[in-house]
Amino acid sequence: MSAETTSDRMSEVSKKFGISPEDYMLPARHMINLLNPDGTLRPENEQGTEPGHEYPLPSPARLMEAYASLVTGRRVNDQNSALVRQGRMAVYPSSHGQEACQIAAALCLEENDWLFPTYRDTVAVLTKGVAPMEVMTSFRGEWHCGYDPKAYKCAPMSTPLTTQLLHAVGVAHAAKLRGENTVVVAMCGDGATSEGDFHEALNFAAVFNLPVIFFVQNNKYAISVPLSHQSAAPSLAHKAVGYGMAGERVDGNDLMALMAIMTRAVRMAREGNGPLLIEAHTYRMQAHTNADDDKRYREDSEVQAWIAKDPVTRMKAYLEDAGLLTDAAAAKIAQDAEVVAKALRDGMNQDANTDPRELFEHVYSTKSTQLAEQQALLVDELDREEA
């Protein structure tokens, strides 16, 4: 694609919004935020309504669906953390506090759209439709990926930082070449934006005008490293303009704003306007994983300040006030979340049933000598244990 074509495209998109290409690509001056922390709706003139940054409110039915997923997501995070304490799982990177981001990222996609998650995106994967125990399979080391990525249009949760962004771009490129109407969401954290793969993925996606949404959950830390050590840019969303794509900044604890911004982003990507970068401002309310002591690098007062911005209580207050969330509806949502938590408990309380010998299959089509030697060593050890 020539430089002219790229800039022609940007001019065309910006014309749709009645603004200059630069203003279209730059994030709104203020982070997009529709609900206050107490659940009240912000006045329209405070919602980021600069030209090109107007967002329709999601319908009540859509908000109720999203809220039900939010309650389930929180329940799953807390259930999994409990399972770690019970020794049923070695490690769980909880997204407690970040659930609104994950629900919006997955819920705004259509069935044939692809999601590329990280290790922290359990709730997004669940929201994409993967069964609870299938999501958790890899966390207990039972199998590489417990679900069929092609069936769910959901890639395995990536532990190597940022590799999934390149895979996402590859799938979007292939879909475009095939003339398919697919949108791809690639998720990563703030720390992941420092990886070279981040640059390569965004650059390729912009040059080839691919339907990819890069969704960054800026939860302020990469384990113990704060955001100020990752980037000197005014915001992570500002990085978009350098690649020639639009950037958005959104309150990542405001489910309503996230749904609004994601619905529009998916529509824009599907209509052929190219990739977008969305930076969601959120907070990891718990430690990186159970192996991390977060008291060593952050003050408790900081954590408490974010607990006051909890996405679950905020959305609950709004829905109750709007007369949408009745006691009966809340009880049903809690009951449904309990069913998911029970499925996880029951599944995890059964011992994993994997033959360790399988570890060596599916690595190479023809095993290397070294791999064959390692396999023989393990088989020998297992045989002696059994004897």
Ligand SMILES: Cc1ncc(C[n+]2csc(CCOP(=O)(O)OP(=O)(O)O)c2C)c(N)n1
């Ligand atoms: C390529 C690579 N380098 C280093 C690591 C080790 N590592 C695991 S998590 C992590 C921090 C990631 O932080 P961030 O991207 O902000 O995501 P978060 O955990 O906050 O969701 C690092 C450095 C890794 N998994 N992969």
